[in-house]
Amino acid sequence: MKTPVRVAVTGAAGQIGYALLFRIASGEMLGKDQPVILQLLELPIDKAQAALKGVMMELEDCAFPLLAGMVGTDDPEVAFKDADVALLVGARPRGPGMERKDLLLENAKIFTAQGAALNKVASRNVKVLVVGNPANTNAYIAMKSAPDLPARNFTAMLRLDHNRALSQLANQANVAVGDIENLIVWGNHSPTMYPDYRFATAKGKSLKDAINDADWNANTFIPQVGKRGAAIIEARGLSSAASAANAAIDHVRDWLLGSNGKWVTMGVPSDGSYGIPEGVIYGVPVITANGEYTRVEGLAVDDFSRAAMDKTLAELEEERAGVAHLLG
Ligand code: NAI
Numbered sequence: 625m626k627t628p629v630r631v632a633v634t635g636a637a638g639q640i641g642y643a644l645l646f647r648i649a650s651g652e653m654l655g656k657d658q659p660v661i662l663q664l665l666e667l668p669i670d671k672a673q674a675a676l677k678g679v680m681m682e683l684e685d686c687a688f689p690l691l692a693g694m695v696g697t698d699d700p701e702v703a704f705k706d707a708d709v710a711l712l713v714g715a716r717p718r719g720p721g722m723e724r725k726d727l728l729l730e731n732a733k734i735f736t737a738q739g740a741a742l743n744k745v746a747s748r749n750v751k752v753l754v755v756g757n758p759a760n761t762n763a764y765i766a767m768k769s770a771p772d773l774p775a776r777n778f779t780a781m782l783r784l785d786h787n788r789a790l791s792q793l794a795n796q797a798n799v800a801v802g803d804i805e806n807l808i809v810w811g812n813h814s815p816t817m818y819p820d821y822r823f824a825t826a827k828g829k830s831l832k833d834a835i836n837d838a839d840w841n842a843n844t845f846i847p848q849v850g851k852r853g854a855a856i857i858e859a860r861g862l863s864s865a866a867s868a869a870n871a872a873i874d875h876v877r878d879w880l881l882g883s884n885g886k887w888v889t890m891g892v893p894s895d896g897s898y899g900i901p902e903g904v905i906y907g908v909p910v911i912t913a914n915g916e917y918t919r920v921e922g923l924a925v926d927d928f929s930r931a932a933m934d935k936t937l938a939e940l941e942e943e944r945a946g947v948a949h950l951l952g
Contacts, residue, residue: 635714636664643869668698700741715756739769780891782907784871811936
């Protein structure tokens with residue numbers, strides 16, 4: 625039997641947590657032969673801790689053969705102890721009348737503390753995925769707060785946007801979603817993101833050539849992917865949860881087990897390529913293998929793409945400036 629992998633999940637009693645934990649414990653994220661230990665963090669308030677206890681009881685009741693242990697806690701240093709994978713899902717939601725700036729700062733406090741706790745107690749090669757919004761900037765803050773851990777191990781979730789774009793593209797081009805390759809979502813996980821299908825193919829055929837409609841790209845595809853989260857809230861009365869959990873599983877599974885040559889989108893600290901300043905956590909195309917991601921390099925950037933990539937970068941720079949004073 626393989627050594628269990630320790631997976632920390634924050635916000636474990638929330639909506640996404642509820643859609644995520646059972647799939648991790650059943651082996652969908654790390655493989656059907658890989659035991660896991662779940663280390664679950666919730667807020668130190670009675671209601672959250674009681675809800676977490678309930679989720680853990682249900683996990684127990686599933687009798688998952690791969691679930692080798694469970695810890696529930698309100699202490700980040702307990703949750704992150706020796707963690708191999710950390711899914712940072714819990715975040716402060718935007719309250720009534722709350723300014724975007726205040727939201728950013730409230731979350732900055734959470735992710736500074738969690739980055740420091742990871743730095744202190746997690747595995748030295750912990751792989752971190754930030755889901756809680758604003759995901760890119762929260763990942764940046766956690767990365768900056770964990771100077772002893774590899775910066776490249778801090779990532780933000782753009783995979784839901786990537787998956788949303790795949791489905792929209794499949795519908796438009798009338799191809800099977802599983803046949804699509806080489807799609808990208810550049811930038812911030814926010815409506816400014818840029819889904820870029822210029823290189824996308826299905827069974828080797830260019831989808832840009834097949835669709836050949838600049839108006840659809842600019843006025844339907846890009847805004848529809850960008851505003852999909854709002855459309856889900858409008859329809860469901862609640863934000864995306866199962867699809868977000870699914871994307872988190874896709875992100876970590878591909879990172880650890882490999883994407884088999886496929887491009888996937890991950891929010892990762894920039895290396896300066898594509899005109900994105902170093903360190904900014906920005907959605908880029910990567911190929912993953914052996915627990916590492918490699919950027920797809922050298923893609924052409926046309927004028928339309930440059931403008932779209934700069935717009936989402938400007939938003940990230942603004943967020944970064946808003947928290948700079950907290951990071952020293
Ligand atoms: P939720 O409100 O149902 O659950 C969040 C949970 O986190 C709550 O149980 C709360 O008690 C807990 N929590 C809050 N602060 C915490 C902290 N400091 N430490 C530990 N736990 C904490 O929210 P939901 O629907 O599960 O969403 C979670 C986050 O994911 C939100 O920020 C949401 O905006 C974001 N999200 C990101 C997506 C992406 O594509 N990157 C997609 C969908 C949601």
